[in-house]
Structure formats: C-alpha cells, structure tokens
Amino acid sequence: MAQRSTSLRCRLPVRLVVLAVLVAAGPALGAPFRSGVLEPPRPAPDFTLRTPAGAEFRLARHRGDVVALTFGYTFCPDVCPTTLAELTQVRARLGAAARRLHVVFITVDPERDTPERVRAYTRAFDATVIGLLGTAEELARVRKAYGVTAQKRVVPGTSAAYLVDHSAFVYIIDPEGRLRLMFPFGTSIDDMTHDIELLLRR
Amino acid sequence: MRTIALALSLAALAALVVTRSPAPAAAQAASAIRLENPWARRAPAQGGHGGANGAAYVTIRNDGVEGDALVAAASDAAARVELHETVKDGDVMKMRPLPKLGIAARDRVEMKPGGHHIMLLGLKRDLKPGDRVTLTLTFDKAGPMSVEAPVR
Numbered sequence: 001m002a003q004r005s006t007s008l009r010c011r012l013p014v015r016l017v018v019l020a021v022l023v024a025a026g027p028a029l030g031a032p033f034r035s036g037v038l039e040p041p042r043p044a045p046d047f048t049l050r051t052p053a054g055a056e057f058r059l060a061r062h063r064g065d066v067v068a069l070t071f072g073y074t075f076c077p078d079v080c081p082t083t084l085a086e087l088t089q090v091r092a093r094l095g096a097a098a099r100r101l102h103v104v105f106i107t108v109d110p111e112r113d114t115p116e117r118v119r120a121y122t123r124a125f126d127a128t129v130i131g132l133l134g135t136a137e138e139l140a141r142v143r144k145a146y147g148v149t150a151q152k153r154v155v156p157g158t159s160a161a162y163l164v165d166h167s168a169f170v171y172i173i174d175p176e177g178r179l180r181l182m183f184p185f186g187t188s189i190d191d192m193t194h195d196i197e198l199l200l201r202r
Numbered sequence: 203m204r205t206i207a208l209a210l211s212l213a214a215l216a217a218l219v220v221t222r223s224p225a226p227a228a229a230q231a232a233s234a235i236r237l238e239n240p241w242a243r244r245a246p247a248q249g250g251h252g253g254a255n256g257a258a259y260v261t262i263r264n265d266g267v268e269g270d271a272l273v274a275a276a277s278d279a280a281a282r283v284e285l286h287e288t289v290k291d292g293d294v295m296k297m298r299p300l301p302k303l304g305i306a307a308r309d310r311v312e313m314k315p316g317g318h319h320i321m322l323l324g325l326k327r328d329l330k331p332g333d334r335v336t337l338t339l340t341f342d343k344a345g346p347m348s349v350e351a352p353v354r
Contacts, residue, residue, distance in 0.1 A: 074248070074254070075254075076255070077243070077245070077255040077256050077257035077286075077321050077322065078243075078257045078286070078288050078316065079295045079297075079315070079316060081243050081244070082243070082315035085244070085354075112253075116248075120248055121245075121246055123246070124244050124246045124328075125244070149293070149294055151294070153296075155298060155299060156299075157301065158286070158323075159282050159284070160255070160321075163296075163297050165297075166295065167293045167294055168293075168295040184293075185290070185295060
C-alpha cells in the first residue's frame with residue numbers, strides 16, 4: 001500500500017505551496033516517492049558487521065549507491081524470504097542500474113544463524129544479497145540505531161524451538177548516505193522499484 | 203402434434219435434469235474442497251539436518267453447503283508441517299501456530315505471504331525454483347487431499 005510522503009501531510013497553506021512548487025517544477029522534480037518517506041532525511045547510522053566469508057561490511061563505504069537494509073533470521077519461513085524474494089525482483093526490474101543497489105540481510109538471531117546458514121539462505125534468492133553477522137551486542141546496537149525490535153519467543157503449539165518477532169521494514173539508504181525511505185511489509189514491487197529508481201537517478 | 207412432442211421431450215429433459223442433479227451433488231459432498239494456486243517459497247535445506255524451514259501457500263475453496271476445516275498437513279519435503287499465521291502487531295510481524303483453519307460453506311481462504319501459511323519444518327531437500335513439493339492437507343470432513351506445489 002502506498003503511503004503518502006509526510007512532507008505533504010502538513011497544514012493546508014504549506015501544502016498548497018508545496019503543491020505549487022511541485023507543479024511549477026513539473027517533470028524536473030520527477031514523480032514523488034510512493035512509499036514511506038522520511039522527512040527530513042537523516043544520516044543513516046553507520047555500522048560495521050561481517051559477511052559470512054568474514055569480510056568487513058561498513059555501511060559508509062557504500063556512498064553513491066542505494067542500500068536496502070532488511071533484518072531477519074534464517075529460520076523465518078514467511079516474512080523474511082518474501083522480503084528478500086521481492087527485493088530480488090526489484091533488482092531484476094532495475095536492469096543494469098541494479099549494480100548500484102545493495103540488498104543487505106542482517107540477522108536478528110546470532111544464536112542460531114551461523115555464517116554457513118546465512119550464506120545458504122541469502123544465496124537461495126540472489127548471489128548478490130549480502131548477509132551480515134556480528135556479536136549479539138553489535139547486532140543489538142544496529143537494531144537500536146534503526147529502531148528495529150526483535151523479540152525471541154518460545155511459542156506453544158509449534159515444534160520450532162523459538163521464533164523471533166521482528167520489525168519487517170526495508171530501510172532504504174540513499175546515495176548521499178541518508179536514511180530516506182522505509183518500506184512497510186507488503187509494499188508492491190512496482191512502488192519499491194519506482195522509488196529506488198528515483199534515488200538512483202539523482 | 204409437433205408442439206406436444208417438443209413439450210414432452212422438454213419435460214423429459216427437465217425430469218432428467220431434476221433426477222440427475224442430486225447424484226452429482228451427493229458425490230461432491232465428500233470433495234467440496236478445491237485446492238487452488240499452490241506454491242512453495244524457495245528455501246535452502248541447510249545441509250538437510252532438519253534445521254531449515256520453508257513455507258507453502260494454497261487457496262482453499264469450499265463449494266459445499268457445509269463448513270469444513272483444515273486440521274493437519276504433511277509434505278514429502280519436510281520432517282514436520284504446521285499451519286501458521288503471521289500477524290502484524292504494530293510494526294512487528296509475529297507468527298503463531300493455528301490448530302486448524304476453518305473454511306465456511308461457499309467460501310475461500312487464500313493463504314499468502316504475511317498471512318496464513320503452511321510451515322515446512324526441517325526441510326529434507328533444497329526447494330529451488332522449478333522443483334515441486336507434494337502437500338497433503340487433511341480436512342475434517344473432506345479427508346486427506348494431495349496437491350503438487352511448484353517452488354517459486
């Protein structure tokens with residue numbers, strides 16, 4: 001479901017001015033974003049985590065490109081794979097521009113997610129998906145910086161040892177290193193592709 | 203004369219339709235459930251040691267006049283199969299197991315990502331696009347029904 005940019009959700013006179021500017025600017029500004037825009041954009045909290053191969057991944061090194069951050073765990077059968085599969089489809093639609101979109105999967109379950117598991121999980125979707133691991137403390141810091149909740153829960157009635165309830169947003173970091181968009185679960189592939197294309201064009 | 207013959211044959215036809223109709227209806231009572239659009243999400247088996255999960259989705263249509271319920275599920279691709287539901291609680295997505303899934307008479311339930319799903323626990327093999335998994339869904343009234351779900 002497309003959400004209105006918060007910049008348009010203001011008092012009427014301001015809204016009229018914004019609209020007037022948009023209309024005047026016309027195609028130069030392009031179409032506005034279709035999904036959860038953060039206004040004003042703020043610098044994306046930097047972090048360093050490790051890939052399954054042990055390489056360091058530092059967010060700030062990816063300026064100039066768009067980074068799509070997701071949080072999940074490899075035992076998750078429904079929400080996490082759906083998000084990764086959809087982002088894989090977004091990459092396919094972007095064509096050559098997909099080189100500048102990095103899809104990142106950060107585990108919220110360091111107890112069970114080994115590097116091998118994370119590697120196999122991300123590769124099931126697309127070899128370009130970057131799985132990231134760290135210590136429980138490092139991962140908790142990243143979650144806190146992005147406002148992600150992750151709660152381990154033992155659930156009666158299932159043979160799964162435990163499940164992890166977690167936020168299911170996709171956090172989009174623009175080429176200037178700013179946290180710009182948050183896609184809620186269920187955002188259409190069309191809308192995600194549209195918004196990421198806008199960021200890559202700038 | 204012709205009109206009478208036509209009327210008679212129409213009446214015969216009508217009688218035929220009337221007498222025929224209860225038979226298929228009775229035969230259908232046991233199989234009023236239709237399984238549509240089954241598919242499973244790609245997932246790695248993580249070495250096949252029972253530590254990986256997957257999900258499958260199917261739309262269940264109940265053409266019958268009585269409600270039914272999905273009460274159990276099994277698959278050739280997983281050690282255990284459970285029925286789960288993902289629910290949104292604020293910004294957080296939570297999964298919970300469902301003991302059964304009811305389908306009212308002349309109704310349908312569409313499983314989909316972020317909603318009802320069939321959880322495949324302990325994958326026995328990688329689920330890769332193009333593969334197929336067999337799902338056996340057992341209904342309270344309709345009994346067990348199998349369906350082949352392509353992996354996407």
